[in-house]
Amino acid sequence: MEITKFEDLQINENIKKAVAEMGFEEPSPIQAKSIPVILEGRDVIGQAQTGTGKTAAFSIPILEMVDSSDKSLQAIVLCPTRELAIQVSQEIRKLAKYMHGIKALPIYGGQPIERQIKALKGGVQIIIGTPGRTIDHIKRRTLKTENVKMVVLDEADEMLDMGFREDIETILENVPDERQTTFFSATMPKAILELTKKYQNNPEHIKVVRKELTVENIKQYYIETRSSNKIEVLSRLIDVYNPKLSVVFCNTKKGADELVGELQGRGYFADALHGDLKQVQRDIVMDKFRNGTIDILVATDVAARGIDVDDVECVFNFDLPQDEEYYVHRIGRTGRAGREGISFSFVYGRDIRKMKDIERYTKSKLIKHPIPTVGDVEEKKVGAFFSEVKRVVEEGKLSKQIQWIENFCEEEETEYSVIDIAAALLKLAMGEEEKEEIIEEKPKKSRKRGKTDETGAREGMVRLFINVGRKQRVQAKDILGAISGEAGISGKTIGTIDVYDKFTFVEVPKKKAKLVIEKMKNKKIKGNKLNIERANKKNKK
Ligand code: ADP
Ligand code: MG
Secondary structure: OOOOOHHHOOOOHHHHHHHHHOOOOOOOHHHHHHHHHHHOOOOEEEEOOOOOOHHHHHHHHHHHHOOOOOOOOOEEEEOOOHHHHHHHHHHHHHHOOOOOOOOEEEEOOOOOHHHHHHHHHOOOOEEEEOHHHHHHHHHHOOOOOOOOOEEEEEOHHHHHHOOOHHHHHHHHHOOOOOOEEEEEEOOOOHHHHHHHHHHOOOOEEEEOOOOOOOOOOEEEEEEEOOHHHHHHHHHHHHHHHOOOEEEEEOOOHHHHHHHHHHHHHOOOOEEEEOOOOOHHHHHHHHHHHHOOOOOEEEEOHHHHOOOOOOOEEEEEEOOOOOOHHHHHHHHOOOOOOOOOEEEEEEEOOOHHHHHHHHHHHHOOOOEEOOOOOHHHHHHHHHHHHHHHHHHHHHHOOOHHHHHHHHHHHHHOOOOOOHHHHHHHHHHHHHOOOOOOOOOOOOOHHHHOOOOEOOOOOEOOEEEEEEOOOHHHOOOHHHHHHHHHHHHOOOHHHOOOEEEOOOOEEEEEEHHHHHHHHHHHOOOEEOOEEOOEEEOOOOOOO
8 A cells, every 4th residue: 555644654643643743744755665664574775865754764663663661772773973863863752752661862972971871771772873882882781782673774875985884884793683674875875785785684675766857837936035034025026926826835734824824914815725624625725726715825745736726826935845856846836737937935044955956856947036125016016006097097087086186286275286196195095014124144154255354345345335225215226226337337246235224335346446436426326415435344334
């Protein structure tokens, strides 16, 4: 039977409960394929890309197999690094949250061995160790391997690359022969296959292969934004692109529900589609989406499987998916039936690496998209409003209104121009929200800007101070346009532009600084006369 749900797995209800709490809706392909085989007692070689859930693929069977009333060591997981050992042990502890009497401990070099010995004395059934330290404990007899029933080599390819082969063999020779052995790895080089021949018993090689999928007619963008800004960024993109229908993907049900709440609160017609809903409820949501009662569907991967709607114009990866294949599935909801589609993926910090994997997998490139500014959104809204105005003007039948305006102009003592009145009406009709621009600080890692001078300018650049900013409705693109236009230098050579409330800093090449200052002096941006000078430490922000 092909496994598609955690429900279908023959595992402890308490594990299922923990899995649900961790937000896993369904087993990933490597989990679905390897868990049942390991549970049968067979040795397994599990091969799947990074980030596909291999940890739970071996951890769930470990928890299923461990006897909690027996305090002796029953399972060993070997990991290449201390970080991984800690990470795996955390995942095991989460999975074991509702099980009683199970202890898992990471052991690795660099931590005082006495402390580990003390912890081991308390009775630990599962250790997650780096090879060297595990051998230390075996030699000291602080780890007794007589009752070990399962050995897992996680990231086996990494471990071999790091020269742990001998250590691994020593460990495998020091555990009972009738144990079960599983190898998990992203790649399976020859060296691993040699090891498996020697130490595994008729293993089943489970390989999750990827389908070739095309995403050619989909424009794929990414946007760098931190979590706290995602909802605002999403709203702006929806306002600017105004897609007829869009699907927003979240990685968890909880995330999807929360996002729907937020979007509804902002006046969007959105609803959620996820695994917690009964089939009837899903059908209702899908009907609403098809007939346009809602135009934003917030979905998780499982639920989205059935989405087969032709005019989805945008897909948003509110969370970047765990798996490259999911990515293709997700964005494939748009660009259907020969149409053009657009996808936006929100990324931040660590996601960038995952994104590179996705690019490699899809053999396509995600293009960086800026966060729409308040100005972009306004422009779009005003544009839409004016096309309505145009329609009404062209329809005619305005004589009554014209009469009122004329009366108003004449009766008032101060004379208003018609344009003042039109502006006031526009403001009344559209309202005016004061919205802050989103300033994305770069995550620490990518903040490396090389050497900077005391004003914060990079090498070869100088920072200039300009006396206009957001209060004057000036945006970075205005500054960029003005400088490249007036001084005749390419926009590409202009560095960072930081727009603050009342002033702006811009980086220009050192060689061009004088020219820029000369050309820009006394020019105007948005009606404001410019004062431009070299920034000094004092006005560094
Ligand atoms: P791998 O070892 O294959 O690189 P991990 O086991 O570290 O991948 O899993 C990557 C991420 O995916 C982790 O954050 C994990 O919690 C999450 N994850 C694992 N299984 C699932 C699942 N079935 N559904 C959703 N997320 C999952
Ligand atoms: Mg892993």
